[in-house]
Amino acid sequence: MDLRTFLMQSPDLSEGRSAEGFSAKWAAVSVDAKTQIVGQEDISADEYILLSGCLSSTISDPDGKEVCVGLFVGPCVVTPNIARRRAGQSLVSITATTDAQIARIDSDLLTEMMIASEPVRNWANGVLRDALSQKADREWCLAALKGSDRLAWFRETHSGFEDIFNHALIASFLGVTPVTLSRLRQSMRSSG
Numbered sequence: 001m002d003l004r005t006f007l008m009q010s011p012d013l014s015e016g017r018s019a020e021g022f023s024a025k026w027a028a029v030s031v032d033a034k035t036q037i038v039g040q041e042d043i044s045a046d047e048y049i050l051l052s053g054c055l056s057s058t059i060s061d062p063d064g065k066e067v068c069v070g071l072f073v074g075p076c077v078v079t080p081n082i083a084r085r086r087a088g089q090s091l092v093s094i095t096a097t098t099d100a101q102i103a104r105i106d107s108d109l110l111t112e113m114m115i116a117s118e119p120v121r122n123w124a125n126g127v128l129r130d131a132l133s134q135k136a137d138r139e140w141c142l143a144a145l146k147g148s149d150r151l152a153w154f155r156e157t158h159s160g161f162e163d164i165f166n167h168a169l170i171a172s173f174l175g176v177t178p179v180t181l182s183r184l185r186q187s188m189r190s191s192g
Contacts, residue, residue, distance in 0.1 A: 001051050001075040003028060003103045012122040022120055025113065026103040037094045037102065044090040046104045047081050050074035053100025056169055057084070057092045066093075068172035069138075071158065071165055074100065077127045081107045083135070097165060142175045150174045151184045 003026055007019040026049070031037060038044050040060055050072050057070030057079065069092060072078055084092050114121040141153045154174055155162065162170065162185075171181035 003049065003051060006049065006051060006075045007123070010123050010126070012119045012126065015119070018117065018119040022113065022117070022123075023103075025109060026105045028101060028103045031096045031100050031102060033096055033098050033100075035096045035100075037096065038090045038092070040090055040093045042090045043088055044081065044085055045088070045107045047107055047110050048078040048094070049103040050076050050078055051101040051103060053102075054097045054164055055094055055100060055102075056097050056165070057094050058172075059092055066172065068169045070094075071161055071169065071173060073161065073164060077131070078102075079131045079135075080124075080128050082128065083131055097169070138173075147174075147176050147180055147184050148188065150176065151181070151188065 004019050004023040007013045007023050013019040013022060028051070031053075037048065037055070038046075040058075052074040054074070055070075055072040055078065056068055057072070058066045058068050060066050070079055078094065079092075084090060110120075110124060114124050137157065141150055145153060151174065154170065167181055168178045171178045174181065176184070
């Protein structure tokens with residue numbers, strides 16, 4: 001999907017002029033599968049829209065163990081910079097899991113555009129609200145649900161992702177081991 005068409009899906013940017021001028025400020029880039037777009041601890045000042053393909057967002061501990069904290073299938077907005085960086089450094093790594101087309105814009109430029117344009121401000125504030133809501137839903141899932149209920153939540157919230165993403169990433173996203181995920185999937189097939 002092209003960026004202008006994606007932006008025009010928002011009621012805040014549905015006027016052609018708003019979306020046209022806004023989309024012109026973004027740079028579109030193609031990336032190959034396995035390309036790291038942002039590394040954990042990188043100085044990062046970009047916002048991203050995934051136009052096509054898939055991305056994952058992970059956090060690594062000092063020993064290199066990765067935990068998946070986000071899965072994205074285009075077209076969608078990637079978690080806003082303000083929610084994924086501290087002191088100018090990225091808290092996460094974002095990696096293409098397939099070939100992907102992304103659009104990027106500098107966060108400061110986006111902020112300037114938000115100040116100057118009510119439609120852009122409303123769009124960006126809506127994106128941030130949605131991202132924070134998704135993070136809260138996942139935290140609730142991890143804290144309140146058993147493994148089978150987490151998988152059911154995942155299937156409902158992220159329909160079709162099981163067929164798209166590596167099951168080790170999904171297991172990590174759900175806070176279970178790949179073996180546990182495999183058992184849960186088998187159990188749900190048997191009972192369903």
